[in-house]
Every structure is written in structure tokens, then in C-alpha cells.
Amino acid sequence: MAEFQWPWEYTFPPFFTLQTHDETRQQQLKVWSDLFLKYLKHTNQFLLGINDQNLPLFCNESIKRRLSSELILLILEHLQSTGHAAPLDKRRQEWQVYWYTLEEYGNMVYDWIQETGQTNSICTLYEIALGESTTQLDFHGVDEAVLLKALRLLEEKGKCELIEMDGSHGVKFF
Amino acid sequence: MRRRVGLGAIQQQKLAAEKYKDKGADLQESQLEQMTKQMEVFRNKLEEFAMKHKEDIRKNSQFRKQFQEMCAAIGVDPLATGKGFWSVLGMGDFYYELSVQVVEVCLAANHKTGGLMELDELRRRLIAARGQSAVHQEITKEDILMAAKKLSIFGNGFVIHKLGKGKYMVQSIPGELSMEETNILSAASNTELGSVTQTQLMKDLGWTDYRAKQALDKVLGEGLCWIDKQSDEPSYWFPSLFPGRNAQLTAT
Numbered sequence: 164m165a166e167f168q169w170p171w172e173y174t175f176p177p178f179f180t181l182q183t184h185d186e187t188r189q190q191q192l193k194v195w196s197d198l199f200l201k202y203l204k205h206t207n208q209f210l211l212g213i214n215d216q217n218l219p220l221f222c223n224e225s226i227k228r229r230l231s232s233e234l235i236l237l238i239l240e241h242l243q244s245t246g247h248a249a250p251l252d253k254r255r256q257e258w259q260v261y262w263y264t265l266e267e268y269g270n271m272v273y274d275w276i277q278e279t280g281q282t283n284s285i286c287t288l289y290e291i292a293l294g295e296s297t298t299q300l301d302f303h304g305v306d307e308a309v310l311l312k313a314l315r316l317l318e319e320k321g322k323c324e325l326i327e328m329d330g331s332h333g334v335k336f337f
Numbered sequence: 338m339r340r341r342v343g344l345g346a347i348q349q350q351k352l353a354a355e356k357y358k359d360k361g362a363d364l365q366e367s368q369l370e371q372m373t374k375q376m377e378v379f380r381n382k383l384e385e386f387a388m389k390h391k392e393d394i395r396k397n398s399q400f401r402k403q404f405q406e407m408c409a410a411i412g413v414d415p416l417a418t419g420k421g422f423w424s425v426l427g428m429g430d431f432y433y434e435l436s437v438q439v440v441e442v443c444l445a446a447n448h449k450t451g452g453l454m455e456l457d458e459l460r461r462r463l464i465a466a467r468g469q470s471a472v473h474q475e476i477t478k479e480d481i482l483m484a485a486k487k488l489s490i491f492g493n494g495f496v497i498h499k500l501g502k503g504k505y506m507v508q509s510i511p512g513e514l515s516m517e518e519t520n521i522l523s524a525a526s527n528t529e530l531g532s533v534t535q536t537q538l539m540k541d542l543g544w545t546d547y548r549a550k551q552a553l554d555k556v557l558g559e560g561l562c563w564i565d566k567q568s569d570e571p572s573y574w575f576p577s578l579f580p581g582r583n584a585q586l587t588a589t
Contacts, residue, residue, distance in 0.1 A: 171579075175563070175574065175582070176532075176565040176572070176574065177563035177572075177573075177574045178563070179565070179567060180563075180565050180566045180567060182563055183557060183564060184559075185560075186560050187451070190449070227567070228565075228567050
């Protein structure tokens with residue numbers, strides 16, 4: 164895999180300290196949020212633990228700067244506000260992070276189903292996320308738990324129905 | 338020789354002096370006339386020259402610079418040209434166009450730079466924004482300074498600060514930088530990474546701790562710099578002076 168391209172801010176020491184000036188802080192959180200998403204996408208991850216202190220995302224050894232847990236939480240909450248993350252536990256230590264919002268995922272899958280004429284047939288979640296026919300698509304490789312959430316959202320809109328089969332899920336699109 | 342005496346002689350001397358004076362005035366007048374004529378000729382020649390090389394002046398940065406220097410040397414401002422023969426040059430237009438682009442580039446980067454940009458960076462961005470053809474690529478720092486000067490009539494929203502050592506900072510947010518702030522910028526621009534601390538200001542500028550702290554808080558409060566609290570002493574960083582930023586700019 165190609166090496167991850169860190170943005171210049173990653174080498175900018177104050178980037179790791181929460182900024183006091185309003186606008187600067189907004190800008191900082193925005194850049195961090197983008198960086199979180201890009202990094203997780205690059206490493207193919209959907210989960211982040213705040214206590215995972217040695218993750219390169221959380222610290223830059225070359226300039227001896229690291230993110231405090233408070234700042235990580237702030238960034239994740241910022242991601243949550245844009246629909247890109249959700250906490251998995253009450254203490255907000257473990258987080259699920261979506262490269263695309265659930266809505267975007269749902270629409271992408273639905274468009275693909277429409278284009279390939281698979282409405283009214285049943286697919287497994289595995290097929291959608293890791294099947295051979297989706298390798299070129301943006302939602303390929305999506306975490307099944309994330310996909311499930313996206314599909315539930317589609318279900319609420321009446322665009323599909325989820326079916327449980329032997330503990331795994333299938334889905335039928337309308 | 339017999340010395341001339343008497344009233345007549347005195348009168349004659351007086352007459353001669355008067356004649357000399359008249360002749361002198363005559364001479365002066367004709368000299369002035371000649372000078373005026375020469376200036377007229379020169380003006381015409383300069384106009385001819387400008388007309389003839391209009392395209393070169395617009396397109397060739399080297400040529401433009403020399404032309405500017407020539408004009409400056411004889412005390413002509415080719416830009417003070419609402420009307421008159423200089424307008425045929427379209428020189429004003431060139432700079433007006435450039436200054437609009439300067440504003441565009443600065444405003445587009447404001448959210449990242451906090452409203453401060455180094456002249457070199459501005460030039461790189463301008464060149465990138467102006468398109469590929471060679472004509473557009475050739476702009477010198479002098480051109481930009483000239484263009485930016487025209488923007489000063491819009492008040493203090495757009496100012497150029499000289500930081501010494503040929504370094505310029507372009508400020509594109511409203512508000513005036515006080516002397517203190519300019520001093521801090523200067524101090525930061527002399528460091529490798531573009532950052533300062535309170536101690537450093539006290540040492541470099543001979544400020545008291547209170548004054549240094551106040552000034553730094555002000556710069557921070559205006560969103561011009563970022564604070565880093567993970568070193569021994571809080572340090573203040575100017576994104577516009579941080580070299581890492583430009584490294585990536587040129588790489589992409």
C-alpha cells in the first residue's frame with residue numbers, strides 16, 4: 164500500500180494543541196476531521212479507540228507532539244456532528260467512524276442495485292461489501308456493522324428490507 | 338591707460354552693467370526655452386517608445402522592470418494615469434488586473450493563513466492561478482508590490498509589511514498591525530520555523546515579560562497565529578511563516 168500522505172499541518176506543532184481562537188479552532192477541527200477520515204480510509208479501519216495512544220494518527224514522534232484524549236474526543240464529536248462517526252459505548256471511548264455518512268453509503272448501494280438491476284432479489288451483506296462485483300465501487304470494503312446501519316436507514320425509507328438468516332443478514336431492495 | 342573719470346564714465350559703467358544683466362536674462366530665457374523644447378521632445382520620444390514597445394512592456398517582466406526603473410529615475414509615474422498618453426499603454430490595466438488577482442488569491446487562502454501571506458508564496462500562488470501561458474507566468478515581486486500598493490486606497494484591509502531582509506508580509510484582513518505585532522512578525526520571520534516565545538521576545542526586543550505576554554495574546558486573539566502548549570514554554574506559530582506548508586504547496 165502506498166505510504167500515507169500526511170498534510171503539512173501534521174508537522175506543524177501547534178496543530179496538536181487545541182486552539183483558543185474561535186475561527187482558528189474551527190479550522191483546526193475541520194482539518195483534523197478530514198485527516199481522521201483519510202487516515203482510516205487509507206488503513207481500512209472503521210473503529211477508533213481514544214486510548215489507542217500510539218496510533219500515528221494521534222502522535223507525531225518526529226516533532227514530539229501528541230493529541231490529548233480531550234482533543235481526540237472533540238474531533239470525534241465534530242465528526243459525529245457531520246454524520247461521520249458514532250460512539251459505541253457510554254463513556255465515549257470507542258468510536259465507529261464512517262468514511263462516508265450512512266446516508267451516502269445507503270444511496271451508493273441503492274444506486275448500484277438499481278444500475279445492475281438487482282431490485283427484488285436478495286443479496287447478502289458480504290456480497291455488497293466484499294463481493295467481486297463491487298471492487299471498483301466506493302463502498303467496497305465497508306465494515307459490515309456500518310453497512311447494516313446504512314441499510315437500516317434505507318429500510319426506514321422503505322427502499323429495502325433486511326432479513327435475518329442464520330445470524331447473518333440479507334437484504335432485499337425495492 | 339588713462340583712467341576714466343567724471344560723471345559720464347559712471348553713467349557708462351552703469352549702462353554696461355544693465356546691458357550685461359539684460360543679456361543674462363536673455364540667455365536664461367533661451368536656455369529655459371531650449372530645455373522645455375528638449376523635454377517636449379523627450380516626452381514625445383518616451384511616448385513613442387512606450388507605444389512601440391507596448392506589447393513588450395506588458396509581456397516581458399524584465400523589460401517592464403527596466404522601463405519602470407527608467408520612469409522612476411526621471412520622475413514619471415506610469416501608473417498615475419487616468420488619462421493622458423500613458424493610458425494608451427494600458428500599463429494601469431496590467432496592474433489593476435494583477436491587484437484583483439492578488440485580492441482573490443489572498444482571500445481564498447485567508448482561512449488557512451490567518452490573513453497573512455509571505456510575498457514569495459503569494460507570487461507562487463498567483464502564478465498558479467494565472468494560467469499556463471508564459472505571459473502570465475512572468476510576474477516579478479516588484480509587479481506584485483506595485484499592484485498591492487494600488488489596493489491601499491481601500492483602507493487598511495490590505496497592507497504590505499516590510500519585515501526586512503527583502504521579506505514582505507501581505508496582510509489581507511481588516512485591522513492594522515500595531516508596531517508590536519509587526520515586531521513579533523519580524524522576530525518570528527527570523528526563526529527557522531516561524532515561531533516565537535515570550536522569553537525570545539524579551540531577549541530579542543528587550544521587552545518586559547508583561548509587554549511580551551500582552552502582545553502575544555493580542556496576536557493570538559486576532560487569529561494570526563497558533564499556540565503550541567506542548568513545549569517547555571508556550572510558543573506561538575505563524576502558519577504563513579511555517580516552511581513545511583510551502584514544501585507541500587510546491588510538491589503538489
